[in-house]
Amino acid sequence: MTISREDIEKVALLARIRVDDKQVSELEKDLGNILNLVDQLQNANTENTEPMAHPLDAVQRLRADEVTETDQREAFQAIAPATEAGLYLVPKVID
Amino acid sequence: MQWDVVIGLEIHVQLATNTKIFSGSSTAYGAEPNTQANAVDLAMPGTLPVPNEQAFRYAVMFGLAIDAEIGRRSVFERKNYFYPDLPKGYQTTQLEQPIVGPGHVEIDLPDGSTKTIRIHHAHLEEDAGKSLHEAFFDEHGHGMSGIDLNRAGTPLIEVVTEPDMRNAEEAVAFAKKLHSLVTSLGICDGDMSQGSMRFDVNISLKPKGQDELGTRTETKNLNSFRFMEQAIAHEVERQMDILEDGGEIVQETRLYNGDRDESRSMRTKEEANDYRYFPCPDLLPVEIDDSFIEDCRSRLPELPDARKARFKEQFGLNDYDASLLSGDAKLASFFEEVAARGKDAKLAANWILGEFSARLNAEDKSIADSPITGAQLGDLIVRIADDSVSSAGAKKVFEALWAGENDNVDAIIDAKGLKQVSDTGALEKLVDEVLAGMPDQIQQYQEADDKKRKKLMGGFMGPLMKASKGQGNPKLFTEILKKKLEG
Numbered sequence: 001m002t003i004s005r006e007d008i009e010k011v012a013l014l015a016r017i018r019v020d021d022k023q024v025s026e027l028e029k030d031l032g033n034i035l036n037l038v039d040q041l042q043n044a045n046t047e048n049t050e051p052m053a054h055p056l057d058a059v060q061r062l063r064a065d066e067v068t069e070t071d072q073r074e075a076f077q078a079i080a081p082a083t084e085a086g087l088y089l090v091p092k093v094i095d
Numbered sequence: 096m097q098w099d100v101v102i103g104l105e106i107h108v109q110l111a112t113n114t115k116i117f118s119g120s121s122t123a124y125g126a127e128p129n130t131q132a133n134a135v136d137l138a139m140p141g142t143l144p145v146p147n148e149q150a151f152r153y154a155v156m157f158g159l160a161i162d163a164e165i166g167r168r169s170v171f172e173r174k175n176y177f178y179p180d181l182p183k184g185y186q187t188t189q190l191e192q193p194i195v196g197p198g199h200v201e202i203d204l205p206d207g208s209t210k211t212i213r214i215h216h217a218h219l220e221e222d223a224g225k226s227l228h229e230a231f232f233d234e235h236g237h238g239m240s241g242i243d244l245n246r247a248g249t250p251l252i253e254v255v256t257e258p259d260m261r262n263a264e265e266a267v268a269f270a271k272k273l274h275s276l277v278t279s280l281g282i283c284d285g286d287m288s289q290g291s292m293r294f295d296v297n298i299s300l301k302p303k304g305q306d307e308l309g310t311r312t313e314t315k316n317l318n319s320f321r322f323m324e325q326a327i328a329h330e331v332e333r334q335m336d337i338l339e340d341g342g343e344i345v346q347e348t349r350l351y352n353g354d355r356d357e358s359r360s361m362r363t364k365e366e367a368n369d370y371r372y373f374p375c376p377d378l379l380p381v382e383i384d385d386s387f388i389e390d391c392r393s394r395l396p397e398l399p400d401a402r403k404a405r406f407k408e409q410f411g412l413n414d415y416d417a418s419l420l421s422g423d424a425k426l427a428s429f430f431e432e433v434a435a436r437g438k439d440a441k442l443a444a445n446w447i448l449g450e451f452s453a454r455l456n457a458e459d460k461s462i463a464d465s466p467i468t469g470a471q472l473g474d475l476i477v478r479i480a481d482d483s484v485s486s487a488g489a490k491k492v493f494e495a496l497w498a499g500e501n502d503n504v505d506a507i508i509d510a511k512g513l514k515q516v517s518d519t520g521a522l523e524k525l526v527d528e529v530l531a532g533m534p535d536q537i538q539q540y541q542e543a544d545d546k547k548r549k550k551l552m553g554g555f556m557g558p559l560m561k562a563s564k565g566q567g568n569p570k571l572f573t574e575i576l577k578k579k580l581e582g
């Protein structure tokens with residue numbers, strides 16, 4: 001199994017990770033190795049095996065619907081790069 | 096060429112829980128920005144989500160109401176994408192194992208027929224925050240967006256239908272039915288203006304009779320029934336124009352601007368995100384057992400369809416009135432209160448759907464804000480039914496109640512002199528007096544044919560109502576007049 005340079009560039013874009021040409025070449029090899037391992041796993045017989053959602057053999061505990069949190073805006077906004085009128089400011093986004 | 100329109104909907108329903116789906120932050124609407132966004136909602140390192148039991152209860156109640164299979168084991172997945180109002184960089188949602196499996200909803204169509212709309216599934220997920228693209232700038236003058244994360248983590252169910260609707264009318268009928276269902280269940284406040292329900296519409300066209308579906312577009316985030324209807328009409332026309340010119344539809348997501356009746360492309364399939372779903376390692380599978388489901392079942396109220404059938408059966412209402420009254424749970428309960436007190440259910444239905452609803456709409460009030468109680472309206476119905484007050488007089492009583500002049504129906508009738516006289520002897524005396532002064536009109540009446548007589552009757556009613564100071568029972572006046580004039 002091989003992975004193309006285009007695939008790597010697309011995945012990097014989706015993950016918002018900047019990679020240069022040299023890194024792409026390295027990743028091509030490293031990710032190719034990982035995919036080869038996945039290929040080996042694909043050969044395992046999983047006919048009667050349920051997909052595993054979590055390694056722990058336990059079920060989720062649920063929480064009662066009661067407000068337990070207080071307003072900590074000041075503390076959180078103290079570590080934010082930019083705020084105004086109670087809002088977190090980020091570079092302009094238009095989708 | 097003739098075209099078939101195919102419509103499927105995805106509806107985001109905000110659940111009316113007190114707290115968020117994965118944290119104990121309040122979900123109350125309208126708070127100061129970011130005062131209801133805690134460490135979990137902000138995706139601070141080291142935090143762990145803990146699911147809200149009530150969100151599961153509400154989702155299961157919805158599933159039971161649409162006759163769906165309940166997912167005994169549901170798994171949360173991460174849907175990965177970057178946007179500033181999504182602090183974690185992924186939305187926690189369900190994909191492979193949703194809480195609600197296939198179900199169905201019946202809709203009533205304007206021609207009186209019904210149609211079944213199949214529900215593909217409904218899953219639990221979290222809402223994102225809100226981006227405000229207003230005039231914010233950094234120190235270099237670059238435009239900035241403001242982010243309010245109060246909404247981030249609000250529990251949603253996303254309801255996905257099969258492509259079973261064929262026109263805007265059916266899609267809107269379905270949307271209204273779903274609104275009626277979730278508000279009757281009490282799992283959503285149904286306030287569309289606050290975004291409590293948001294609709295995405297998938298639309299495609301195919302040549303009439305063809306089985307294979309055409310390429311579809313998705314129009315996102317419609318938050319009123321009217322915009323939804325307009326957006327569908329707009330998109331059907333846009334696609335038809337392209338197809339009839341020999342063009343091809345591009346699979347894309349579109350945004351509709353209701354104020355301008357315009358739409359624009361948001362992203363095409365090529366640009367579509369690869370969401371790289373995977374099971375969320377922070378959350379274990381949730382198991383729902385029989386006792387949980389039975390507890391949810393015991394919380395189900397009478398649903399709109401059942402209530403409508405009962406209104407027709409118990410109160411003899413027609414289909415249209417029963418539909419309107421049962422569609423809104425609060426209106427339905429108000430009607431039952433008025434009908435129980437006022438005895439005459441049909442009269443109660445007429446007043447509630449007429450005068451009462453008109454006043455609520457005119458003043459943009461909900462039933463909870465009504466200045467008139469069900470008991471008061473019931474008392475007024477009793478007085479209309481027993482002829483103590485004419486319908487014109489009843490409107491004056493209604494106005495007085497609405498304005499809060501007095502809270503007692505009988506006291507208002509007395510104070511305003513609206514008590515209707517139904518004493519036949521007294522009325523007959525008045526008729527004799529009035530007729531004595533109208534010999535010409537009497538002759539005219541007696542020479543006229545039936546059709547003309549009906550018109551001429553009004554000429555006697557005016558002076559009679561005047562003579563009785565507006566208190567004479569018009570029905571009795573008419574009867575007495577007829578007897579006297581026609582022998």
